[in-house]
Amino acid sequence: MAKTKVEFVCRECGASHHQWAGQCLDCKEWNTLEEIVISQATSSKPESLKDLPASKVQNLTEIKAQNKDRLSTGLSELDRTLGGGLVDGSVVLIGGDPGIGKSTLILQALAKLNSDNTTLYVSGEESAEQVSERAIRLGIKEDILFIGETHLEKIIKLSKDIKPKVIVIDSIQTMVTDLSASAPGSVTQVRDCAAQLTQYAKQTNTILLMIGHVTKGGALAGPRILEHMVDAVLYFEGDAGGRYRIIRAVKNRFGAVNEISVFAMGEKGLQQVSNPSSIFLSNQENPSSGSMVMVTREATRPLLVEIQALVDQSNGTPKRVSVGLDQNRLALQLAILHKHSGIATFDQDVFINVVGGIKVSETASDLVVMLSIVSSLRDKVIPSKWIAFGEVGLTGEVRPVYNAQERLSEAQKQGFELAIIPKGNEPKKSIKGMQVIPVGYLYQAIQYLLENS
Numbered sequence: 001m002a003k004t005k006v007e008f009v010c011r012e013c014g015a016s017h018h019q020w021a022g023q024c025l026d027c028k029e030w031n032t033l034e035e036i037v038i039s040q041a042t043s044s045k046p047e048s049l050k051d052l053p054a055s056k057v058q059n060l061t062e063i064k065a066q067n068k069d070r071l072s073t074g075l076s077e078l079d080r081t082l083g084g085g086l087v088d089g090s091v092v093l094i095g096g097d098p099g100i101g102k103s104t105l106i107l108q109a110l111a112k113l114n115s116d117n118t119t120l121y122v123s124g125e126e127s128a129e130q131v132s133e134r135a136i137r138l139g140i141k142e143d144i145l146f147i148g149e150t151h152l153e154k155i156i157k158l159s160k161d162i163k164p165k166v167i168v169i170d171s172i173q174t175m176v177t178d179l180s181a182s183a184p185g186s187v188t189q190v191r192d193c194a195a196q197l198t199q200y201a202k203q204t205n206t207i208l209l210m211i212g213h214v215t216k217g218g219a220l221a222g223p224r225i226l227e228h229m230v231d232a233v234l235y236f237e238g239d240a241g242g243r244y245r246i247i248r249a250v251k252n253r254f255g256a257v258n259e260i261s262v263f264a265m266g267e268k269g270l271q272q273v274s275n276p277s278s279i280f281l282s283n284q285e286n287p288s289s290g291s292m293v294m295v296t297r298e299a300t301r302p303l304l305v306e307i308q309a310l311v312d313q314s315n316g317t318p319k320r321v322s323v324g325l326d327q328n329r330l331a332l333q334l335a336i337l338h339k340h341s342g343i344a345t346f347d348q349d350v351f352i353n354v355v356g357g358i359k360v361s362e363t364a365s366d367l368v369v370m371l372s373i374v375s376s377l378r379d380k381v382i383p384s385k386w387i388a389f390g391e392v393g394l395t396g397e398v399r400p401v402y403n404a405q406e407r408l409s410e411a412q413k414q415g416f417e418l419a420i421i422p423k424g425n426e427p428k429k430s431i432k433g434m435q436v437i438p439v440g441y442l443y444q445a446i447q448y449l450l451e452n453s
């Protein structure tokens with residue numbers, strides 16, 4: 001008899017280990033390893049996937065470069081994030097915190113998709129009444145097919161019968177398959193369900209939209225494994241209590257990554273915000289110390305975001321907390337501040353926050369973060385009409401960033417009057433109404449701040 005092989009998979013990041021351990025060696029989370037049995041029967045297909053159309057062998061050079069048809073979701077911003085709409089046979093994973101608006105967004109998109117195609121909404125979380133109530137609230141009149149079901153084999157069987165063009169699975173963590181004996185939401189269940197659904201979608205050219213929950217760490221539960229399987233991954237960002245939501249493509253086989261779209265949650269669902277560049281600013285009447293605006297350009301459009309820092313006397317081990325920015329990078333920035341500008345924070349708690357619940361992963365945020373820290377520590381108010389951007393290297397030099405010109409013009413359009421930027425990004429022509437302070441080193445930026453604010 002073949003020996004069954006087991007593996008230990010991390011629930012948070014999906015990394016597999018040969019041995020059990022208290023801590024995942026990859027993501028360093030504690031108590032997240034789960035034992036899974038690796039199936040020996042790899043040659044036989046699951047029952048549910050039999051009698052699907054066979055894959056066709058083709059000669060690559062003979063395939064016409066046909067621009068794949070894209071279906072519009074009716075939300076132009078979402079289409080743009082997807083790279084121009086939904087591609088036939090593509091699998092999209094939509095992740096986000098509970099209550100952020102995943103089901104709402106998908107229902108709104110289905111209403112449009114359903115006008116020319118059959119669509120099927122599978123919910124394992126909500127009853128038909130709940131979904132129908134939401135549809136009424138959103139003013140949706142289309143006849144979208146609905147089924148409250150969690151049993152994967154039944155869902156695939158039903159799909160084979162009614163052949164929908166678009167299937168929504170809300171959410172993948174509630175689905176169970178006969179292939180796996182473990183509990184719903186466990187790594188094996190989530191992975192096996194997603195794999196079968198993906199295979200079904202690919203072989204029948206069906207668009208599959210999977211909704212997934214995000215755990216506290218920000219990753220989907222049972223998670224990264226899914227990211228590998230699907231064609232595109234969209235994540236919701238934003239404060240669940242706030243009005244605005246950002247949808248970011250973190251992976252996209254059919255479009256640009258990091259593309260974002262912004263929505264506002266209102267009485268009648270999510271409304272698109274087509275010019276979001278300044279909505280995330282807090283617009284304080286009387287600016288206080290520790291806050292500064294930067295222009296990010298992670299997506300194909302510039303966005304003004306406000307970074308806030310709070311530096312306060314620590315009693316005990318100093319805390320370093322960063323919300324919306326990379327925590328490790330904060331330690332590095334504090335070390336650079338000390339080494340190259342003599343600003344010591346070893347006896348201070350340092351908190352950093354990006355206003356509006358957005359995430360900024362660009363290193364162009366270095367300069368703003370560090371200036372905000374200095375502003376809070378020295379209690380110097382940075383004028384609200386100032387912006388900055390720039391990457392700061394380990395030797396204290398301020399390095400140029402991409403698309404500086406575009407960032408500057410966006411800031412100027414929004415009424416900002418002074419920009420502290422890397423010397424390497426100094427514009428050739430002066431910008432009307434905007435004073436540019438090019439800096440080669442961090443200490444120059446700090447000096448300017450301390451002398452002029």
Ligand code: TYD
Pocket residue numbers: 096097098099100101102103104105134137138265266267268269270
């Ligand atoms: P939902 O789509 O159910 O979130 P998720 O599927 O991500 O868990 O959205 C839930 C929140 O959105 C809920 O707090 C109510 C709010 N909401 C509105 O504010 N306006 C609306 O039109 C709808 C449908 C929901």
Ligand code: MG
Pocket residue numbers: 102103104125170
């Ligand atoms: Mg939901």
